[in-house]
Amino acid sequence: MEFNEHKPIYLQIADTICDKILSEEWKPEERIPSVRELGVLLGVNPNTIMRTYDYLQSSDIIFNKRGVGYFISKDAKTTIISVQKHKFIQEELPKILKRMKLLGINPSELLKIDKDN
Amino acid sequence: MEFNEHKPIYLQIADTICDKILSEEWKPEERIPSVRELGVLLGVNPNTIMRTYDYLQSSDIIFNKRGVGYFISKDAKTTIISVQKHKFIQEELPKILKRMKLLGINPSELLKIDKDN
Amino acid sequence: MEFNEHKPIYLQIADTICDKILSEEWKPEERIPSVRELGVLLGVNPNTIMRTYDYLQSSDIIFNKRGVGYFISKDAKTTIISVQKHKFIQEELPKILKRMKLLGINPSELLKIDKDN
Amino acid sequence: MEFNEHKPIYLQIADTICDKILSEEWKPEERIPSVRELGVLLGVNPNTIMRTYDYLQSSDIIFNKRGVGYFISKDAKTTIISVQKHKFIQEELPKILKRMKLLGINPSELLKIDKDN
DNA sequence: GTGGTCTAGACCACC
DNA sequence: GTGGTCTAGACCACA
Numbered sequence A, B, C, D: 001m002e003f004n005e006h007k008p009i010y011l012q013i014a015d016t017i018c019d020k021i022l023s024e025e026w027k028p029e030e031r032i033p034s035v036r037e038l039g040v041l042l043g044v045n046p047n048t049i050m051r052t053y054d055y056l057q058s059s060d061i062i063f064n065k066r067g068v069g070y071f072i073s074k075d076a077k078t079t080i081i082s083v084q085k086h087k088f089i090q091e092e093l094p095k096i097l098k099r100m101k102l103l104g105i106n107p108s109e110l111l112k113i114d115k116d117n
Numbered sequence E: 001g002t003g004g005t006c007t008a009g010a011c012c013a014c015c
Numbered sequence F: 001g002t003g004g005t006c007t008a009g010a011c012c013a014c015a
Helices: A009-022 A035-042 A046-058 A076-103 A107-116 B009-022 B035-042 B046-058 B076-103 B107-116 C009-022 C035-042 C046-058 C076-103 C107-116 D009-022 D035-042 D046-058 D076-103 D107-116
Strands: A062-065 A069-072 B062-065 B069-072 C062-065 C069-072 D062-065 D069-072
Touching: A009 A046, A009 A076, A009 B076, A035 A046, A046 A062, A076 A107, A076 B009, A076 B076, B009 B046, B009 B076, B035 B046, B046 B062, C009 C046, C009 C076, C009 D076, C035 C046, C046 C062, C076 D009, C076 D076, D009 D046, D009 D076, D035 D046, D046 D062, D076 D107
Parallel strands: none
Antiparallel strands: A062 A069, B062 B069, C062 C069, D062 D069
């Protein structure tokens, strides 16, 4: 896996996990890869994965069964959406719209680009 | 000036300079404040400003006349727009649209929000 | 290490690193000394080494694995040669030949001098 | 006039003057432009030209008639050649040959390139 | 006055 | 442990 320059790797991994949950590729109560497995898979130090899991656990998105592994929480999807949707609309969207104006991109073009994908 | 926590100060300063160029508050061939002046003005160490100027110069946005100071490049605005627009459309927009879909936000709502501002 | 007076130290260090790569003393994918190690080794401030590494990274000669260290790029040698060769032939050689003419040195003497070494 | 990045402007100007003398575009006893004239001509601060003239005068390449101007010394050409030729052969040539080897440029190619100009 | 380089030392986030 | 950023302060060459 390739990582973005400025965002911490452990958060980038958390993001892709959230995406998998949102897209229902990973479902509630399902076991997720062990710290070591995922570490090998992504070519990343296990400590970094540990940090991702810590973070997701403290956000109630995954939970741990001691000696067994980590699992997706029952309400993971709702949790993610409620947190991220609010943050996205309140904080990020205004910035995005402002930048689009400065760069001379009309928001309506956005819909067009969207359909092309 | 107040700075965001996670993005380096020198880049945040670069951003505000780019914004000034885009909004034509600062025009081509115009001299910009000296390293020391801007340092005092922003309450920041001159070395940090130097780093900003280094970065902007390597991006062809400003240039240096030795012993005189830094100046806005003739094509600064075009340069900034082309770089940022490309990056925005190629890298950021896809991510944004993907996230909106995952979060269940219809892109057309975006236009509505835009009008409200 | 001893440094030339007029060229910045951080560039002189960059040069010696490039030389090590060209002579294959340092090979692709190999880790290079940490900023602090090399600083101690050369009797130079770590910041100065950091600047060297910054410069080499922006030239695609080395790359960084976060939290691990810097590594020689796969194509480092080719990159260095193509950049330097181009610069040498386009910029420096014409000047050298012109000066030799003005100073009355026949270019063929150069071969003779070369053999003496 | 455009200037090289790292070499002081006043020395670069001195170089071009020496070149004019070597190529006999400027001849002994001839008056050279005044500090102000040359400053305007090259788009450079008169102080910088002054420094060039100081330097050339202390090297016996030009001399000053008070209130009249600067003039090429009678032996300017020999002076320049004797100084530069020695320096070129002793100091610069070995470096050049070494770099050519590292870059894989055969000195004999040099003669070919020379003929092409 | 200008930029440019360098040191020393600190603090931080990340792996 | 790693790099990365920032400050403070110094010194220098150049215009």
